[in-house]
Amino acid sequence: MSEIMLQQTPVVRVLPVWRAWLDRWPTPAALAAAGPADVVRAWGRLGYPRRALRLHAAATRIAHQHRNEVPNNHAQLLDLPGIGSYTAAAVAVFAFGQRHTVVDTNIRRVHARLFGAKALPAKSLTAAETRLADRLMPKDTELSVKWNQSVMELGALVCTARSPTCHECPVFEQCAWIAAGRPEPDYVPKGQSWHGTDRQVRGAMMAVLRHSSDPVPVSLLLTDRSGAEQLATRIENPGRDSAELLARLWSLPAPPEQRERALDGLVKDGLASRRDNTASLPD
Template sequence: MSSVPAGPVPGLDVPAFHESVTRWFDDAARDLPWRRPERTPWEVMVSEFMLQQTPVVRVLPVWRAWMQRWPRPEDLAAATAGEAVRAWGRLGYPRRALRLHATAAEITGRHGGAVPARHDELLDLPGVGAYTAAAIAVFAFGDRRTVVDTNIRRVHARVVTGRALPSRSLTAAETRLAEELMPADDALSVRWNQAVMELGALICTARAPRCERCPVRNACAWVAAGRPAPEEAPPGQTWHGTDRQVRGAIMAVLRAGAAPVPSRHLTGPVDVTVGAPDLTTVLDPGALRALDALHGLDAPEEQRRRALEGLLSDGLAVEGPAGVSLPG
């Protein structure tokens, strides 16, 4: 791939960049069900909700189970919010399940059960922000829009600007660069978005890029500069001991059980709750195992209370006279 002095991105042969990446994608693309020609806009929408901050390998089995159970928005809308949260399983960030359930109800009530194709109508749906609306418009309806996720930003940063990693938050400069690199042809623009995203996910990864297999390594400014280290180290994914871990453990108890769980068993002292005589009459075996795992974290009572209060405040759990459960 040759460099050229003029064009939307000085020094980069953009048409050749498009051709190399999309040709690589033709051979290397993963066979994902939400990319297949027969996929529906609803299938694309569910995938976009699930893929937020979650890798494909974890999403695939949950997505397939959801599509079998709720193949249309009206199917999910007819279920309870609690059923959606329970089916979300261990994907993390379960508020996405609540928002997807609310979106399904909105689509059913206001759009006749059809995912709206207009970008402004997508933005009006619960839980659909700028990125998700653009991704659905592009991948479900073939719109020519920029879709800028972390993978795409990383490819752009390395190939064009020579930086090891993009900035921590999306900048106006990155958005402009994505727009400048966008092909003019509608069909090619959709393919381009998919291809660059896949390149970042499979080859141009954050921690161990496979530069020897990259279709644009000869045009990559980062490689040409000797692959300099990041200007700032990426933040670590702290989990153990955090409120997020405790929230997840409480959610596991609620998902596993059919009956409400008295809050004292979630937040009280371990020696009082675990093995208490009344537990086996209140909780089924799955919930008991999840409760043991919760208390096995040795999280302070204050942290467990704070986590439970957060779940109640977010609508991920409700508390009634019999105890705490998933929303109805």
């Protein structure tokens, strides 16, 4: 659960949601028994809400095919819905103490600086990086687990992307990047755009759906501020949160075709249901 929640999301945002999920659904069977709408609603504002549905699908498979126990077999982990190579390896290593190569952004950055004299790793994972990680990992299983954990923490806490605290680094004297004079990155990292994108509109629509106990008229999701006053009367007692979320959605400078595209995308991804001119969280 934590590995999926932590994908592209910082620990500080994940921790309270992770704890709430474990309190509410302490076993795979408990999560599998929940409805998709409850799962998506409980995901809150973590972002990339399809991950919630993937977790639900994986829990259902675990409950039905693995006797309600997360499998400790790497191949079986890979076979679970929504589980890729990194997540399968991370669960096998950190949950079950097995020897597998784990390569996340933090580990890649440490390797790039320590051995490649590069400020940042390549924009996407390369075969050469994977081979290097394989070669560096200790043969001893117990030591390999500690190695993966240690290098990951080194990247997360010391060898950070923007402001590395090199004076605290235990391998400062062996670092090729330091020896090369800390050269600048080959590229400028760019975060994913948000304002004005379909993702922003989808997120605003999801917020409205999560806070509505009844199906929401599609017209309310697709309109903008200019048509909102007339349509708002079609929701009885929307509540303060719903009214504010609708106002936020209406205020977005999104043309009608973008709003329609965003809603269609939510339906296609299984994050919303649309029927009888209304929309709601998935059934």
